[in-house]
Amino acid sequence: MPLLDIDNLRTWFYTRNGVVRAVDGVSLQVEPGETLGIVGESGSGKSVANLSYLGLVPSPPGRIVSGTAMFDGIDLIKAPGPVLRSIRGKRISMIFQDPMTALNPYMTVGKQVMEPLLVHDGLGRAEAADRAVQMLESVGLQDAAGPEARMRAYPHQLSGGMRQRVMIAMALVTHPQLLIADEPTTALDVTVQAQILELIKQMQQRLGTAMILITHNLGVIAGTCDRVLVMYAGRFLESATTRDLFYSPRHPYTRALMDSMPSARKPGEDLYTIPGLPPELTSEIVGCPFAPRCAHAKDVCRRRPALLQEVAPNHATACTRVQAGEL
Amino acid sequence: MTRFIMRRLAEIVPVLFVIVTLVFFMIRLAPGGPFDTEKSVPPEVLENLEAYYHLDQPLYRQYLMYLGRLVHGDLGPSFKNSNFSVNELIGLGFPVSLELGLYALAVALVIGLASGISASLKPNSARDYVPMSLAMAGICIPNFVLGPLLVLVFALWLGWLPSSGWDGPLYKILPALTLGAAYAAYIARLTRGSMLEVLSQDFIRTARAKGLSEARVVLRHALRGGIQPVVSFLGPAAAGLLSGSFVIETIFQIPGLGRLFVQAAFNRDYTMILGTVLFYASLILVFNLAVDVIEAFLDPRIREEHRNHA
Numbered sequence: 001m002p003l004l005d006i007d008n009l010r011t012w013f014y015t016r017n018g019v020v021r022a023v024d025g026v027s028l029q030v031e032p033g034e035t036l037g038i039v040g041e042s043g044s045g046k047s048v049a050n051l052s053y054l055g056l057v058p059s060p061p062g063r064i065v066s067g068t069a070m071f072d073g074i075d076l077i078k079a080p081g082p083v084l085r086s087i088r089g090k091r092i093s094m095i096f097q098d099p100m101t102a103l104n105p106y107m108t109v110g111k112q113v114m115e116p117l118l119v120h121d122g123l124g125r126a127e128a129a130d131r132a133v134q135m136l137e138s139v140g141l142q143d144a145a146g147p148e149a150r151m152r153a154y155p156h157q158l159s160g161g162m163r164q165r166v167m168i169a170m171a172l173v174t175h176p177q178l179l180i181a182d183e184p185t186t187a188l189d190v191t192v193q194a195q196i197l198e199l200i201k202q203m204q205q206r207l208g209t210a211m212i213l214i215t216h217n218l219g220v221i222a223g224t225c226d227r228v229l230v231m232y233a234g235r236f237l238e239s240a241t242t243r244d245l246f247y248s249p250r251h252p253y254t255r256a257l258m259d260s261m262p263s264a265r266k267p268g269e270d271l272y273t274i275p276g277l278p279p280e281l282t283s284e285i286v287g288c289p290f291a292p293r294c295a296h297a298k299d300v301c302r303r304r305p306a307l308l309q310e311v312a313p314n315h316a317t318a319c320t321r322v323q324a325g326e327l
Numbered sequence: 328m329t330r331f332i333m334r335r336l337a338e339i340v341p342v343l344f345v346i347v348t349l350v351f352f353m354i355r356l357a358p359g360g361p362f363d364t365e366k367s368v369p370p371e372v373l374e375n376l377e378a379y380y381h382l383d384q385p386l387y388r389q390y391l392m393y394l395g396r397l398v399h400g401d402l403g404p405s406f407k408n409s410n411f412s413v414n415e416l417i418g419l420g421f422p423v424s425l426e427l428g429l430y431a432l433a434v435a436l437v438i439g440l441a442s443g444i445s446a447s448l449k450p451n452s453a454r455d456y457v458p459m460s461l462a463m464a465g466i467c468i469p470n471f472v473l474g475p476l477l478v479l480v481f482a483l484w485l486g487w488l489p490s491s492g493w494d495g496p497l498y499k500i501l502p503a504l505t506l507g508a509a510y511a512a513y514i515a516r517l518t519r520g521s522m523l524e525v526l527s528q529d530f531i532r533t534a535r536a537k538g539l540s541e542a543r544v545v546l547r548h549a550l551r552g553g554i555q556p557v558v559s560f561l562g563p564a565a566a567g568l569l570s571g572s573f574v575i576e577t578i579f580q581i582p583g584l585g586r587l588f589v590q591a592a593f594n595r596d597y598t599m600i601l602g603t604v605l606f607y608a609s610l611i612l613v614f615n616l617a618v619d620v621i622e623a624f625l626d627p628r629i630r631e632e633h634r635n636h637a
Contacts (some may be wrong), residue, residue, distance in 0.1 A: 056535055089538030096536075101529035106551040106626060116537050155629040170537070 009067030017075030099163035110151025413602035424571030434507030442516025445523025564617035
């Protein structure tokens, strides 16, 4: 049984400029202990999709229009506030993109790491402090003056990488079953990125935590994930194991993404870019959302809804022409 | 932190010196003098008076004499209230103004913070619009309109409260409300604005993602940052509230400091003007220092800055 089973999730934003269909009918499953990658451009709805079922999308303007998100027999979308809060930060934790702003600047690092233990596990201060110190140590937050000194540090006294380590410690201190990492390395220096990814992987293996890794960086996916979902304009266009995705991408969008990677080009050669822009999400898209930019698009692509369909074992694509065997 | 406070206290002295000097010479530029009356005073009497108060001496000597007394904390005799020194007059008026100011401050803080926070939690709802419209009205209606209005309703029509005077607890309600209302309104709008800003920040989303209750998110995570503008505003505001309001004290016939101040200016009571200005300036300086200390307490980044500059 999957740990998390999301079906047909739609999150729309009701703005002055119309309804933005940020997430428009996505389904996914996460198995216990597995790492699922979600890759897509900025604005494709990766973050919103995951914030939705945790009840973290500001409402108004956001509204979950349809869908279920079953987690251990509980539908997170219909769950009342207190139930959702008891899961959030305890059984499902999140790491955010920018550790510069995601930590509370007014609170010591120690207090912030202790907080989930105090709130969810009902630990006393001393015990929570012990656990927090251990956790900070295991994420590699060292201090010459000892880990207790680190507990008393404020976020602004730490570097970006150190702050992200604090975020990781805070997210994992309650030993959650699912970790949602939303672009955990995007805001960091390239040299630190690899360290942080390695740390997340290590911690995840040690605690047996499943993870959804949201990123726009295919390189991050390649080294970390078991399975990948490719997101575009609020929908999933391709779903495959990481190996299949990189060795035999089926959807023209995925292939275009692979071609866009700088490493796919010879030195001196022009970089490849996908022509056009992602579609406006304020109007309903009938056919395939990628059709206007797709080199292989035909009339049928603009008319028929593009839905994920398996084209090989554990490999699904939403491209109508691939499904028909034409590509 | 102690070094920071000591340094700031030391800075107060030169500031006060500049204020004394400026005010001392500025009031002498105003036409008229303390002994000008509508009836003509015999020249001999005037001469005697001026000699008694050293007004016949050159201005610079008067200035040096004033400074000499000031060093000992003596603000001099009042020119108009001939039996009182300025120290005594301030000593009489300030406790009254202080008491009234504290009540008004309490009114302003309780109403302002509560409605501001509540509005920021449900922006663009009735819980936001109603108190914020009231606050706008509170800022726009001057206290010389609000005061008589409250007197009319609660004293004359309903007969619940006395209309003026300063005798018992009941006498303090209307003046405190009148004085505090505008501040409450301003604090409410300040609080709403800054709380909305803090609540939209990433670390609030982090706090929610940790599964904290809304109360904990607001009180533990948002409030510290959210009340910072209010604290900054409270420095000068508290000095203003506690040093008395001429309008309120006149409407409600309260023997406070505000009336003394304004009367002194009308009467060209030079020492009284200087004394009250100095007193008010000292209050502002002390409260601004208090604000800086509180802000450092609220925000670790400011604390660090102080440490680095100390």
